Structures are given as structure tokens and as C-alpha cells.
Amino acid sequence: MITCVKRESFVMVHVGQRPESQLNLEYGLETCSWGFPKSKPEYRSARPRFAVLATGAGPRVPLGEWLTRRIDLWLCEVRTDFYEGRAPHWPDEEAENTVKYPVRFGIEPLAVVRDVSLDEHGPWGLAGSDAIRRSGTERGIGKLCELDPQPLLDAAGIQADWAQRQNVPLNRAPRFTTEQVEAPKRPGRGAGFISDPKKRKAIELHAENMAVAHYERQGWTVERLGKPYDLHCTRAREERRVEVKGTTGAATSVELTINEVEHARNPRHTVDLYVVSDIVADARSSDYAMSGGRVSHFEDWYPEEEDLRPRRFEYRLPFAD
Incomplete structure (x- = not known):
């Protein structure tokens, strides 16, 4: 055989x-x-x-x-x-x-x-x-x-x-x-790293601006919320809630909070995921001028269990004696 x-x-x-x-x-x-x-x-x-x-x-x-x-x-x-x-x-x-x-x-x-x-x-x-x-x-x-x-x-x-x-x-x-990864420790994460709060905020804003423009072109009225989700879109009697993510890298995976997961899984909500990757950040500009980006758009989004992996844990401390 x-x-x-x-x-x-x-x-x-x-x-x-x-x-x-x-x-x-x-x-x-x-x-x-x-x-x-x-x-x-x-x-x-x-x-x-x-x-x-x-x-x-x-x-x-x-x-x-x-x-x-x-x-x-x-x-x-x-x-x-x-x-x-x-x-x-x-x-x-x-x-x-x-x-x-x-x-x-x-x-x-x-x-x-x-x-x-x-x-x-x-x-x-x-x-x-x-x-x-x-x-x-x-x-x-x-x-x-x-x-x-x-x-x-x-x-x-x-x-x-x-x-x-x-x-x-x-x-x-x-x-x-x-x-x-046994890499040598860098003296400091320079302005090019996503851990730089100013750059991270500029990337998020650029992705959000692209998402707003997209939904407005489709005839939606868009309100920026930030929490518990990024965008609230209405059109006549329709309602749609949007999570927005941005990165300079590839559209592979995104960080989600437990609240974002639970919100997307709520059957009462219609949620989209709007991801902008390959965003160009001009480091020569003091405020990180952003341009470009590739869009990955997931309508009626539901995060499945097998596609989630914990990156952080909440630890409950034991009672003190």
C-alpha cells in the first residue's frame, strides 16, 4: 500500500x-x-x-x-x-x-x-x-x-x-x-519602533482617517469614539461598528483586548475590522507624516477561538496571611 x-x-x-x-x-x-x-x-x-x-x-x-x-x-x-x-x-x-x-x-x-x-x-x-x-x-x-x-x-x-x-x-x-531571540540589547528603541508612542499614535490616526474616508464614500455617517470601539457608522436605519488597526508591517495579525473580542462576538452588534498595513512613516517629519497603506477589510467580523492566542494574563494575587 x-x-x-x-x-x-x-x-x-x-x-x-x-x-x-x-x-x-x-x-x-x-x-x-x-x-x-x-x-x-x-x-x-x-x-x-x-x-x-x-x-x-x-x-x-x-x-x-x-x-x-x-x-x-x-x-x-x-x-x-x-x-x-x-x-x-x-x-x-x-x-x-x-x-x-x-x-x-x-x-x-x-x-x-x-x-x-x-x-x-x-x-x-x-x-x-x-x-x-x-x-x-x-x-x-x-x-x-x-x-x-x-x-x-x-x-x-x-x-x-x-x-x-x-x-x-x-x-x-x-x-x-x-x-x-538571542539578539544584542539595543541601547534604546529609537523613533522608528512601534513602541514609540508618538509614532504609534500617528499610525493609528492614519489608519483611522483611511477608514473614515472609506465609510463616508459609502454613504455612512461616521463618529469617532475610540472606546469601546473606534468608529460608529450609521446609514438610515443601519448601524455598523468598526475596529481599526494600523501597521508599517504586513497584514498578518493584530493585537486585541478582551473587550474588543467580546464586543465583536456580541450577536447584537455588527462589527467590521479595518486593517491598514505597509503605512509609510516619514521619520524626517517631527510629527511623523504618514502616507500610503494596504487595506484589509473584514465585514461582519467574528474572531474565532482558534485564531486567538493569549499574549498577556491577568494574575489574581493570593490572600495575604
Whole structure:
């Protein structure tokens, strides 16, 4: 009896060990985005389902020596097609205010697997191992290959039968924290980082302005609320409530509060999710002039349980003695 193994397209990426490369890895995982400095013809028709970002072994060695080494990998699900990025996003791009990695795609980090063998006994076999090595010899350009995802999911501790599903349940994937990326600590998160409150506010306002313009073009009267949701839209007897999110990265995932989730799930409400990605933030302007953006619009939005993963917890303190 011949068993058919379901194989899927992977994009295998080698990430260098220089401090700037490790900072980019940390930030790419944090913002669910990755990119390359140049395109390849095969990217135009590629629809990879998974990405492996691997680091910890230098690739410029003979193949025999490469196969004796071990490496750390970050297993991700690919959530967007390849697209041309227009916004400086990673730390080195922000520092130079230029787009160095225009070929981009969205990733959903699933798990980290440490100290993986690069020989034929690894979870990706010789084909995946060689793809990582070739990526490293070409400045981290992603290499496409067909692999059975199940060994990698098993190695990552993800309880998902890929042959029976089309997506990995997010609530069953361990993910990882950015602290697990052994990147050198930066002296300070500069103005280019989303953690900068002024920049974050400017991005949110730009996304909200785009959402308001969209609904007004559709004949809605729009009121900006902020809480418990961003926009309240009315048109004759219709009512629609809108959550708005903005990012300079890819449209992969967004942060939600428990109140936002519960509000969207309330059957009495009609809620849309309006996401603007790849927003260009001009760091030369003191107030962060914003432009551009790609819209992902989800009408009658309902956040399913398998697409949610906790990032924070409320801890109840024990009674004092």
C-alpha cells in the first residue's frame, strides 16, 4: 500500500548572526513580517504555506561540514502572498530611512525549535537543510522547496494534523517571545519602533482617517469614539461598528483586548475590522507624516477561538496571611 504524504511549499531563510541581522530577526518576529533585498522569478507564482527562519550556523562552508552542524529555527505560517513593501520597517531600514527589503510577506510565528540537526535526520531532510545553506550564501534570499510539514510541527510541539487541516490552530501553537531571540540589547528603541508612542499614535490616526474616508464614500455617517470601539457608522436605519488597526508591517495579525473580542462576538452588534498595513512613516517629519497603506477589510467580523492566542494574563494575587 502506498501512502500519499501531503507536501506543502516552504520558504527557507537563513538569518545571519551579525548584531543587525539578529535585531531584524527580533523585530520581524515581533511585527509578523519578513522581507528580502531582491525578488526571484519564482516568487511571482509562489504560494508558500510555511516559513522557516534559521540562524546559528554560518553557511559558507563545504556541504559535508554544513551537515555536521546544528541550528535554531523559528517555524512560521505564511499569511500573505509576496508583495512590494513601500514603508521602512526593520531597524536598519528605519536608521537609513530607506526600504532595503522590498520583497515582503506576512508571517505568523508558531514556535521555536532549538539545536536542530542539519543532516538527513533533521525534521526537514537534506532538501530543507540545503535550501537554508543556499539562502545564507545569497544574503538571506528565501529558497522555496516542497516538504512534509508534519515532522516540523511535531518537532515544534504543535498538536495539529496538517493532513486534516488547512491552518494551524493559533491557540494550540506555543509561539515564542522576542526575548527568546538571542539578539544584542539595543541601547534604546529609537523613533522608528512601534513602541514609540508618538509614532504609534500617528499610525493609528492614519489608519483611522483611511477608514473614515472609506465609510463616508459609502454613504455612512461616521463618529469617532475610540472606546469601546473606534468608529460608529450609521446609514438610515443601519448601524455598523468598526475596529481599526494600523501597521508599517504586513497584514498578518493584530493585537486585541478582551473587550474588543467580546464586543465583536456580541450577536447584537455588527462589527467590521479595518486593517491598514505597509503605512509609510516619514521619520524626517517631527510629527511623523504618514502616507500610503494596504487595506484589509473584514465585514461582519467574528474572531474565532482558534485564531486567538493569549499574549498577556491577568494574575489574581493570593490572600495575604
